[in-house]
Amino acid sequence: MMIRTAAVLVAAAAVVSGCGTSADDPAARTSASVSVDLPAEVTISVRIAGGSVTPTNTRTEARVFQPIVLEVDSDAADELHVHSEPSQTFAVEPKAGQRFQFTVTVPGRVDVELHHAGKTVTTLLIRQ
Template sequence: MIRTARISAVVALIAVSGLVAACGTSVDSPAARTAASVSVDIPADVTIAVRIAGGSVTPTNTRTEARLYQPIVIKVDSDAADELHLHSEPSQTFAVEPKSGQEFRFIVTVPGRVDVELHHAGKTVTTLLIRQ
């Protein structure tokens, strides 16, 4: 009798495990559909490469489109110290050092135009056009 109960318990456990495994691999499950839609809705980073060399800034006065909350990365190679300023709400400032490979990452939470300026150089790198 104890042996029959054990066999029944093992068979039940195997059956339940099979059902759980089948549910976990279903492409049409609500969890799989939700995960797929979340990964599609995450916008890719907008990357802007900036070079400051010999008093010259590249690029200047460009337009860059982005969406609300989309990650924006400004990569800077510079031979001079400066201050990168975002005229966003709230405003943001990043210290630029005289070195290569600097990365400044941020998001914008209010739609509209956001000027990205280098204060010491007196140049507008780009104007971000932030859309919903």
Template sequence: MTRTWRYAALALAVATAALGCAVKEAPDTEPPGASSPAEAVVVEFRIANGSVSPVNARKEAEVGQPIDLVVDSDAADELHVHATPEYTFAVRAAAGQRFRFTVEVPGRVEVELHHAGKTVATVVVRP
């Protein structure tokens, strides 16, 4: 190897090492005071042969926390979520349907099946 190539290789090695030192790795943990996303509150129910189970389940959530409705149904219906904001979801005759919403105003939130006329769940949403 000629002297010019040796200097070029040495310069490249030094530059690469300097760049490697300048890279800052992300910390493994979140900084103090950072909050992780809230885990969803899950309400599971089933519509079969004209019956709804369970009826009027009780759950608790916080404002902004995701709420998942998981539905197995043998009939079409419509879910009404009486909250602020309000939500409406079309239920099909299918298993494993999932509907997600959040509530922005604390209070009691009723989740009602419109055609069946049943309250599936009441979620108490706290500030």
């Protein structure tokens, strides 16, 4: 009877310790790093006029899941490519006041390029 009681106590201890999350558990780290209160959005104003693009080759910092908004005024049609995982593409029309919003879910460097103009608008530095 004593051995059976000890076995039950050991099994119960194993179950209890297995139910918690560990800092080594990737799911625990992911859920702990995602904030319920998302930060304010990052806004990048882009102007395409007379074949020139402003800004070009800048660096912009943002966080994973932070809303990023591209506000575009353009006199020519183009495509904005966001080289995130998954990649995202936005059709730019020749008009003012266009607004494109997206988020990035994987930390790292993400280029935002204008396809037809062949220009990198900015490189997003995405942090946890």
